[in-house]
Amino acid sequence: MSISKWIGGALGWSFGGPIGAIIGIAVGSFVDKMTNGKGSSFLEEGERQQRTSGRRQTKQQPKTESGDFEVSLLILSSIVIKADGRQDQRELDFVREQFASMYGKERANHAFKLFKNINNQKNISTRQVCLQIKQMMDHPSRLQLMHFLFGIAKADGTVTEDEVKKIYTIAGYLGISSRDYESIKAMFYSSVDNAYKVLEIDKTASIDEIKRAYRKMAKKYHPDRVIHLGKEHQKGAEEKFRQVQGAYEQLQNERRF
Numbered sequence: 001m002s003i004s005k006w007i008g009g010a011l012g013w014s015f016g017g018p019i020g021a022i023i024g025i026a027v028g029s030f031v032d033k034m035t036n037g038k039g040s041s042f043l044e045e046g047e048r049q050q051r052t053s054g055r056r057q058t059k060q061q062p063k064t065e066s067g068d069f070e071v072s073l074l075i076l077s078s079i080v081i082k083a084d085g086r087q088d089q090r091e092l093d094f095v096r097e098q099f100a101s102m103y104g105k106e107r108a109n110h111a112f113k114l115f116k117n118i119n120n121q122k123n124i125s126t127r128q129v130c131l132q133i134k135q136m137m138d139h140p141s142r143l144q145l146m147h148f149l150f151g152i153a154k155a156d157g158t159v160t161e162d163e164v165k166k167i168y169t170i171a172g173y174l175g176i177s178s179r180d181y182e183s184i185k186a187m188f189y190s191s192v193d194n195a196y197k198v199l200e201i202d203k204t205a206s207i208d209e210i211k212r213a214y215r216k217m218a219k220k221y222h223p224d225r226v227i228h229l230g231k232e233h234q235k236g237a238e239e240k241f242r243q244v245q246g247a248y249e250q251l252q253n254e255r256r257f
Helices: 002-014 017-026 028-033 040-057 064-082 091-101 105-119 125-134 139-156 161-173 177-188 194-198 205-220 222-230 231-255
Strands: none
Touching: 002 040, 017 105, 017 125, 017 222, 064 091, 064 105, 064 125, 064 161, 091 105, 091 231, 105 125, 125 139, 125 161, 139 161, 139 177, 139 205, 139 222, 161 177, 177 194, 194 231, 205 231, 222 231
16 A cells, blocks of 8 residues: 555544644655655545535534544654653654554554654644544543643653643533543553542542442543544443443442442
8 A cells, every 4th residue: 555545544533723824734755755746546535535524514423434533643643752842762653663563564564654754844833733633533532632642742761741631621622521621631640549630530439429420431531432543442432441441440449338
């Protein structure tokens, strides 16, 4: 599969708006290298996707697909990695490894080439990118994005204050509630009240409230909620689900119920 066909297939609804502009700049070097009409496949596919996206937008919110999620993830990953003013190789390796795990070696190589070109761009508007994602992407998929971003920040062993602030800003623009943000954040930290934060409850919660919270969170983070993104994203969704189960079991042991 050529990189032009991969990019064309990955665009989806993200071909337009600020995300489309970022991707357009990023693929410029690829298109420049294509000869004998090879570059036209990207342009034609992109135009087709944009027309399809436009028709769908007039009726209902477009369904988030794997390519839409992938492109959004590339851009937001770049924003988080650059949040503390430096790019740690461990964070870059984490992005590559996660993409290889989710998409396979060939697709991951294409994605990482695009990622490096995105990463070289300056003055990417976090707000504009996130508002487009919020408008076009369903809530479970946006929660999955947040989980991945914390994973990137933690890849070098520590999450800096700048990274936390940037992810918090992204969460706000994406329409993620403070409780959801704290729940996902708690999955990457160790503290005495982490289990309560993961389940989005206070330490004063009763046993019945803990049980209700567990059922609610198990439903919210169930892997089937992002099944439309494809099996490649089930691993991350399953990890969130295990964290919820682990938090509940911890409280069961501590509160003896």
